[in-house]
Amino acid sequence: MTTTPSVLTARRVAARERVPIQKRPRSLTDRLLAANAWLVFLFFYLPVLVLILFSFNDGRLLSHWTGFSLRWYGKLLHNEAIVMALRNSLIVAGCSTVISTVLGTLIALGMERFQFRGKTGVDSLLYLPIIIPDIAMAVMLLLFFVQAGHLLGWLGMRFSLGLETIILAHVAFNISFVAVIVRARLAGFDHALEEAAQDLYANEWQTFRHVTLPLIAPGILGGALLAFTLSLDDFVITFFTSGPGSTTLPLRIYSMVKTGVTPEINALSTLMILASMILVVASLLVQRRGGDWHR
Amino acid sequence: MTTPIPSAVRRRERVLLATLVGPATFYLLIFFLVPLGIVLTYSFLKRGAYGQLVWEFNLLNYVRVADPLYLSILGRSAFLALANTLLCLVIGYPFAYYIVRQERASVRNFLLVLVMVPFWTNFLIRTYAWRVILGNDGPINTLLLSLGLIDTPLQLLFNDGAVLVGLVYGYLPFMILPLYAAIERIDFSLIEAAHDLYASGWQAFRTVLLPLSMPGVIAGSILVFIPSLGAFVTPDLLGGAKTVMIGNLIQSQFLTVRDWPFGSALSMVLMALVLVATLIYFRKGGKTL
Numbered sequence: 001m002t003t004t005p006s007v008l009t010a011r012r013v014a015a016r017e018r019v020p021i022q023k024r025p026r027s028l029t030d031r032l033l034a035a036n037a038w039l040v041f042l043f044f045y046l047p048v049l050v051l052i053l054f055s056f057n058d059g060r061l062l063s064h065w066t067g068f069s070l071r072w073y074g075k076l077l078h079n080e081a082i083v084m085a086l087r088n089s090l091i092v093a094g095c096s097t098v099i100s101t102v103l104g105t106l107i108a109l110g111m112e113r114f115q116f117r118g119k120t121g122v123d124s125l126l127y128l129p130i131i132i133p134d135i136a137m138a139v140m141l142l143l144f145f146v147q148a149g150h151l152l153g154w155l156g157m158r159f160s161l162g163l164e165t166i167i168l169a170h171v172a173f174n175i176s177f178v179a180v181i182v183r184a185r186l187a188g189f190d191h192a193l194e195e196a197a198q199d200l201y202a203n204e205w206q207t208f209r210h211v212t213l214p215l216i217a218p219g220i221l222g223g224a225l226l227a228f229t230l231s232l233d234d235f236v237i238t239f240f241t242s243g244p245g246s247t248t249l250p251l252r253i254y255s256m257v258k259t260g261v262t263p264e265i266n267a268l269s270t271l272m273i274l275a276s277m278i279l280v281v282a283s284l285l286v287q288r289r290g291g292d293w294h295r
Numbered sequence: 296m297t298t299p300i301p302s303a304v305r306r307r308e309r310v311l312l313a314t315l316v317g318p319a320t321f322y323l324l325i326f327f328l329v330p331l332g333i334v335l336t337y338s339f340l341k342r343g344a345y346g347q348l349v350w351e352f353n354l355l356n357y358v359r360v361a362d363p364l365y366l367s368i369l370g371r372s373a374f375l376a377l378a379n380t381l382l383c384l385v386i387g388y389p390f391a392y393y394i395v396r397q398e399r400a401s402v403r404n405f406l407l408v409l410v411m412v413p414f415w416t417n418f419l420i421r422t423y424a425w426r427v428i429l430g431n432d433g434p435i436n437t438l439l440l441s442l443g444l445i446d447t448p449l450q451l452l453f454n455d456g457a458v459l460v461g462l463v464y465g466y467l468p469f470m471i472l473p474l475y476a477a478i479e480r481i482d483f484s485l486i487e488a489a490h491d492l493y494a495s496g497w498q499a500f501r502t503v504l505l506p507l508s509m510p511g512v513i514a515g516s517i518l519v520f521i522p523s524l525g526a527f528v529t530p531d532l533l534g535g536a537k538t539v540m541i542g543n544l545i546q547s548q549f550l551t552v553r554d555w556p557f558g559s560a561l562s563m564v565l566m567a568l569v570l571v572a573t574l575i576y577f578r579k580g581g582k583t584l
Binding site for chain 2: 029032033034036037040041043044045046047048050051054061103104106107109110111113114116122125126128129131132133134135136139140141142143144147168169171172175179229232233235236240249250253254257265266268269272273276277279280284
């Protein structure tokens with residue numbers, strides 16, 4: 001085929017203009033970046049996949065695949081200690097989420113609205129539980145409950161470590177996380193909407209109920225979900241503030257791991273991975289809905 | 296709107312302030328500040344012969360922290376936490392950059408969710424999984440044995456390396472998310488401008504991209520460094536008796552040795568280290584937590 005030089009040049013120019021950046025031949029840097037990303041994802045998912053795979057292994061050993069079986073799931077469902085631990089975990093997470101969501105939302109609203117003496121102090125008090133390592137917080141709460149026990153015992157009251165102390169401890173770290181999330185939502189809040197409601201003769205409570213609350217609801221829900229997850233996941237603080245008979249699921253898993261590898265943990269892990277994936281999808285749906293609401 | 300009497304307004308406002316800020320502040324005073332005070336007090340007391348408390352104020356617990364045995368544990372904790380932070384930075388930075396450079400927003404969001412999903416499963420289980428993978432009869436050793444590369448299983452568990460793998464696995468998302476947030480905000484025409492001025496890829500990275508993403512680097516580093524300094528579960532499950540970190544030391548002082556005053560002093564030292572790290576962070580001007 002023969003083409004006149006001018007057509008050729010025109011084509012070249014067109015080609016150069018049409019080729020966007022991403023269509024350029026991939027450079028070495030691009031390849032390395034992509035390779036790194038694939039390796040990171042492999043790193044993230046390898047442990048999860050191994051657990052899921054071996055939860056269906058008939059044999060007891062991890063090295064030998066002896067056939068597909070659901071026997072570890074069956075054993076798991078008949079393990080009363082685990083069912084009890086799950087029940088305890090849900091009680092603790094439920095109670096501490098409700099309490100910390102109410103307290104955290106209130107203080108977030110207050111901190112956003114008011115300037116007052118000692119605000120910096122309250123701010124530090126609110127951020128410290130997030131910054132301080134789990135183990136230090138766990139130790140603090142253990143000593144506190146022991147001292148409180150002495151004091152209450154001296155006053156003639158019965159007191160022991162149990163589900164109640166775990167809930168009190170979880171609220172102590174969850175308030176801060178809820179407050180941070182709700183404050184982030186309040187940061188983009190348009191106060192003209194509240195003023196508009198009041199111009200229409202809504203009283204303070206009506207304004208809050210019908211304007212402020214619906215607008216910050218996604219933030220509150222996000223905070224509550226985070227609190228619930230953190231509480232369900234917490235091991236260290238629970239470990240220090242629990243008493244005999246108040247074993248939660250992480251405590252149960254820990255003792256199973258420590259006492260020896262049983263394939264039941266793989267089945268339990270798979271179920272928990274599944275549950276957390278459902279939670280992730282649910283929260284994403286809620287957030288998307290929240291976004292629309294905001295608009 | 297009507298104009299009510301100012302003093303009544305002020306009183307109502309004060310009641311509202313107390314109702315909003317009061318409960319949580321009161322809660323944290325009782326269940327955070329008082330416990331902190333108790334630990335501080337305990338750290339100056341003495342342990343009796345039977346593990347009981349002796350009300351005798353002294354600084355001996357803090358002097359004991361300076362014992363070479365405990366200093367080496369503190370040193371290992373600081374080293375592992377720093378190594379973890381650096382590894383997360385080296386792996387996480389190009390990873391976050393890769394996600395930011397994806398053309399479509401839906402792809403970027405999907406990749407971020409993929410980062411989050413394993414992160415939402417229980418921390419103990421994620422750590423336990425590494426015990427399975429690195430174990431003597433785990434997939435790595437099985438593979439190497441069947442390929443004939445080794446005759447006896449490699450001892451991959453119960454060393455600093457295993458602890459480091461567990462730490463990176465546990466805390467990498469804390470590095471990736473702030474880095475992503477910081478890099479995403481950067482105006483990339485600045486990098487093209489650098490290239491137009493004949494900067495090489497490395498020069499553009501070092502003089503334009505890295506300085507602009509510094510808030511993310513600092514935020515991510517602090518979010519990884521602090522929890523890994525006080526890590527308890529990872530060294531407990533993946534490290535052996537020789538790879539104790541300060542978190543394990545504190546735990547054993549409280550639950551095994553029952554030397555509560557010394558455990559309290561160690562907790563105070565840990566908190567002081569964390570506060571210093573946080574202050575450095577705020578000094579550097581980072582605001583995105």
